[in-house]
Amino acid sequence: MSEKDVIICRCEDVTLQDLHDMMDQGYTSFEELKRLLRIGMGPCQSNTCGQLVQREISKYLKVKLEDVKTQKVRPLATGVKLNSICEGANNES
Amino acid sequence: MINKDLVIIGGGPAGLCAAKMAAEAGQSCLLIDRNRTLGGQLIKQTHMFFGSEKQFAKTRGIDIANKLVEDVRKHPDLIEIWDDATVVGLYQDKVITVLKNELYIKVQSKAVIISTGASEKVLAFENNDLPGIYGAGAVQTLMNVYGVKPGSRIVMVGSGNIGLIVSYQLMQAGVRVLSIIEASPKIGGYKVHASKIRRLGIDIVTSCTIKKAIGTEAVEKIVTVKLDEKWNEVPGSEKEYEVDAVCIAVGLTPLTNLQSMIGSEMKYISELGGLVPVIYPNHETSIENIFSCGDASGIEEASSAIVEGYITGLLASKKLGNVHPRYDELMDEYNTQLNNLRNGPFGDKILNGLKKQGA
Numbered sequence: 001m002s003e004k005d006v007i008i009c010r011c012e013d014v015t016l017q018d019l020h021d022m023m024d025q026g027y028t029s030f031e032e033l034k035r036l037l038r039i040g041m042g043p044c045q046s047n048t049c050g051q052l053v054q055r056e057i058s059k060y061l062k063v064k065l066e067d068v069k070t071q072k073v074r075p076l077a078t079g080v081k082l083n084s085i086c087e088g089a090n091n092e093s
Numbered sequence: 094m095i096n097k098d099l100v101i102i103g104g105g106p107a108g109l110c111a112a113k114m115a116a117e118a119g120q121s122c123l124l125i126d127r128n129r130t131l132g133g134q135l136i137k138q139t140h141m142f143f144g145s146e147k148q149f150a151k152t153r154g155i156d157i158a159n160k161l162v163e164d165v166r167k168h169p170d171l172i173e174i175w176d177d178a179t180v181v182g183l184y185q186d187k188v189i190t191v192l193k194n195e196l197y198i199k200v201q202s203k204a205v206i207i208s209t210g211a212s213e214k215v216l217a218f219e220n221n222d223l224p225g226i227y228g229a230g231a232v233q234t235l236m237n238v239y240g241v242k243p244g245s246r247i248v249m250v251g252s253g254n255i256g257l258i259v260s261y262q263l264m265q266a267g268v269r270v271l272s273i274i275e276a277s278p279k280i281g282g283y284k285v286h287a288s289k290i291r292r293l294g295i296d297i298v299t300s301c302t303i304k305k306a307i308g309t310e311a312v313e314k315i316v317t318v319k320l321d322e323k324w325n326e327v328p329g330s331e332k333e334y335e336v337d338a339v340c341i342a343v344g345l346t347p348l349t350n351l352q353s354m355i356g357s358e359m360k361y362i363s364e365l366g367g368l369v370p371v372i373y374p375n376h377e378t379s380i381e382n383i384f385s386c387g388d389a390s391g392i393e394e395a396s397s398a399i400v401e402g403y404i405t406g407l408l409a410s411k412k413l414g415n416v417h418p419r420y421d422e423l424m425d426e427y428n429t430q431l432n433n434l435r436n437g438p439f440g441d442k443i444l445n446g447l448k449k450q451g452a
Contacts, residue, residue: 001305007222016217047212051346051367056217066361070368073353075182080192088197092094 008056009049011042019053023060030057030071043079046071097123097173098413100189100202102180102351105133106395107387107402108208109161114406116168118417123200124165124172125191127179131165132158133210135395137233140258143283144437147430148396155237157395183207183351187382204382204409207352208402211345211366211388216250219305225312229255229342236266244338248315249273250303251342253281257290259342264293271334274301274317276324276343283438304331306339315339345392352378352385364446365391373452375412376405384409391450393434393443400431 003017014037022036030053033039039053040046046053050071058065099115101108104126115122130136138154149157165172175193182190189200213228215221227235227243229251235241247268249260252275260270273290278300280287287297300320307314319330346367353359357378358371370378370385378385386405387398404427407417417423435443 002219005219005305006217008217010222045350047348047350048215051214052217065363068361070353070359070361073350075184075190075354077181077350077354078179078192080181080197081195084192084195084197088199092199 008052009037009039009042009046011044011048012038012040014039014049016056019056020060023056028057028061029069030054031069034071040071045073045077094188095198095200096202097121097200098203099123099206099409100125100200100204101206101208102183102189103133103208103210103387103389104128104131104174104176105208105210105387105398106135106157106161107210107389107398107405108133108206109165110399110402111206111208111386111406111409112172113161113164113168114403114417114423115410115415116165116171118407118410118415118420119171120410120413120415121171122173123175123202125175125178125180125189127177129177131162131174131176134230134233135161137230137237138395139237139262142396144394144396145430145433148399148434154395157399161399180351183355183383185355185380204384204413206384206386206405206409207378207389208385208387208398208405209348209351209389211392212348213341214344214346216303216341216343218303220308220312221306223306223308223312224310225308225337226306226339226341229259229340232259232263232338232340236262242266242268243340244268244336246271246334246336247338247340248303248317248334248336249340249342251275251281251344252287252297252299253342253344254283254286256340256342257282257286259340260290260295261286261293263340264295268338270295271336272317273297274303275299276302276320278322302326303339312336312339345388347389347391349389352383352389355380355383357383357385358452360450362391362446362449364442365450369450371452372447372450376401376408379452382409382412391443391446393439397431397434397443400427400434403427404431 006016099122135158178193304318319327352370386401
């Protein structure tokens with residue numbers, strides 16, 4: 001299989017090869033991979049890639065799927081323009 | 094800051110039914126949905142539903158959606174609706190941030206019902222980003238909402254009810270479904286749907302998955318491969334199909350970013366589709382007054398989402414001091430309905446999952 005042609009995170013264009021390269025260097029948690037690859041940080045906020053990454057980590061570490069720690073979810077759930085936030089703040093006062 | 098006692102996030106079957114019950118109990122609420130049309134995935138379902146008359150069996154999904162929306166619109170004094178509005182944040186003090194017409198609005202709530210539904214699972218295979226590779230939800234949107242054919246020759250990946258029903262609808266629309274492939278050794282959906290498909294001459298190939306897609310500008314071919322009992326590829330079993338579209342229908346996973354974001358206790362339960370919030374007896378999450386129902390708490394069918402919505406609407410209103418005049422009677426009735434639904438063909442799996450999910 002050509003791992004560079006398997007897209008894991010379509011928002012940030014991260015391939016299976018990118019993921020495995022990082023794992024080979026010892027980065028095997030979602031949080032580490034996220035910071036290094038921006039995986040799961042795009043518009044869909046890991047709704048699409050989350051379960052694929054979980055599966056890859058489970059296979060790589062040979063642990064059960066349910067034992068893989070999932071990503072920390074933070075606001076905002078989708079992209080918001082700074083302008084909207086600023087205007088929102090102006091309306092508050 | 095806008096103050097609202099009860100906010101319901103997601104206007105699909107669960108959210109709509111929760112809003113209806115709240116209103117009947119005299120509880121005002123704000124119902125927020127990110128789409129322009131309320132009804133969630135029901136608006137794409139042109140087929141008639143199975144099951145009990147109580148959850149609208151023999152009615153088309155879109156007609157169920159219209160009926161549920163009509164119920165909600167009967168209470169304009171109690172139910173405020175924001176459509177085309179996306180909840181972007183849910184915070185510990187129960188402040189909700191919403192993006193509506195580019196405006197960033199803060200809402201202070203006392204209780205929240207999260208009924209955000211599910212998202213589709215995807216597959217990792219070579220060239221899985223080629224145009225023409227769709228999720229089943231996208232195919233239904235194109236075909237059933239907008240009347241656009243997604244392609245002319247298609248392979249369906251996944252034989253659950255969605256895969257089977259969408260295949261049938263594709264054939265009705267004049268799209269050739271070359272084959273339905275299924276990774277597990279057994280067909281996932283109801284036998285009655287599978288039989289209907291077989292009668293049309295469509296092959297359902299079990300223990301088979303998609304290995305890669307081939308194409309330059311868009312998908313032109315796919316290669317499938319058989320799987321052994323340990324889910325390993327069987328060498329030499331590859332098969333090529335010439336297609337201009339592929340439909341991926343490999344299941345759903347609960348959309349739980351809001352429950353996760355606010356810090357409610359979560360658990361991975363494969364029977365319920367993935368990561369789900371732990372549910373307490375009152376249908377609350379581990380955070381008081383944050384309720385969760387429908388597919389957002391675990392994947393079941395639209396009929397279960399409807400009944401869970403009613404139940405959660407009753408519970409949340411009661412918690413806020415508004416008890417439905419027929420509370421006890423309705424709770425009994427809906428709990429019985431839910432138990433009956435979970436006695437269906439997939440009941441054991443769901444019940445097993447729910448056992449793990451309970452606090």
